[in-house]
Amino acid sequence: SQLKDAGLTVFHVVPTLRAALKAVDAGVDGLVVEGSEGGGFKNPSDVSTMVLLPLVASKVEVPVIAAGGFVDGRTMAAALALGAEAIQMGTRMVATVESPIHENWKQAIVDASETDTVLLNRHAAPSLRVLRTDRSNALEFDTSTNAMEHMARHSELYFGGDMDAALALGGAVAGRIESIEPVADVIKNCSNECLEVLRNLGSTYVK
Numbered sequence: 001s002q003l004k005d006a007g008l009t010v011f012h013v014v015p016t017l018r019a020a021l022k023a024v025d026a027g028v029d030g031l032v033v034e035g036s037e038g039g040g041f042k043n044p045s046d047v048s049t050m051v052l053l054p055l056v057a058s059k060v061e062v063p064v065i066a067a068g069g070f071v072d073g074r075t076m077a078a079a080l081a082l083g084a085e086a087i088q089m090g091t092r093m094v095a096t097v098e099s100p101i102h103e104n105w106k107q108a109i110v111d112a113s114e115t116d117t118v119l120l121n122r123h124a125a126p127s128l129r130v131l132r133t134d135r136s137n138a139l140e141f142d143t144s145t146n147a148m149e150h151m152a153r154h155s156e157l158y159f160g161g162d163m164d165a166a167l168a169l170g171g172a173v174a175g176r177i178e179s180i181e182p183v184a185d186v187i188k189n190c191s192n193e194c195l196e197v198l199r200n201l202g203s204t205y206v207k
């Protein structure tokens with residue numbers, strides 16, 4: 001309520017229905033509902049966007065932005081079908097021309113397959129989904145280390161391009177990203193494709 005009192009519009013990121021209901025009770029304007037396939041910090045008990053998004057959307061009245069796995073118009077149309085009003089893209093935006101991070105990271109996203117991310121730190125919150133690298137591979141089954149200790153040299157990763165200096169946050173959708181594109185193209189193609197997909201679905205299935 002302090003944020004609201006300051007005149008801010010508040011959208012809270014939630015990884016579970018419980019967190020969503022708590023945020024709504026606290027008076028948020030909307031929710032970012034993010035499944036565990038998304039890049040970055042995560043709940044240790046992971047739930048995919050496909051399960052979480054329609055669940056939360058069916059239980060709250062506030063606007064919902066879907067996150068985790070969104071990359072194009074087809075996935076955006078799916079988000080709308082599952083009850084969201086909008087989408088948020090993380091990994092896709094890292095691999096854009098305008099993104100200020102090092103080219104090595106952008107290229108690692110382009111090169112990644114859909115199995116090239118790891119959810120680390122299930123034993124020691126916060127968990128985090130990161131791209132598969134030598135460093136993250138070594139931590140995958142290591143329950144004695146807090147992976148956050150491996151973020152100390154993050155500037156050398158972000159701006160120096162040393163992919164093993166720290167952990168490169170990234171989502172499974174990296175496996176669907178095939179080129180580094182200008183942000184305007186990502187957004188324009190996404191919205192055009194979304195409308196095309198919705199139109200085609202309508203003409204195919206709604207008679």
Ligand SMILES: Cc1cc2nc3c(=O)[nH]c(=O)nc-3n(C[C@H](O)[C@H](O)[C@H](O)COP(=O)(O)O)c2cc1C
Pocket residue numbers: 013034037038039040041067068069070088089090091092094168169170171172173
């Ligand atoms: C490199 C990177 C940094 C991120 N940093 C933050 C952050 O500081 N705060 C936050 O709420 N989410 C952060 N995220 C999560 C994104 O905002 C977004 O919700 C998430 O990436 C969506 O999943 P996707 O990667 O499948 O698109 C980050 C994601 C990435 C890939």
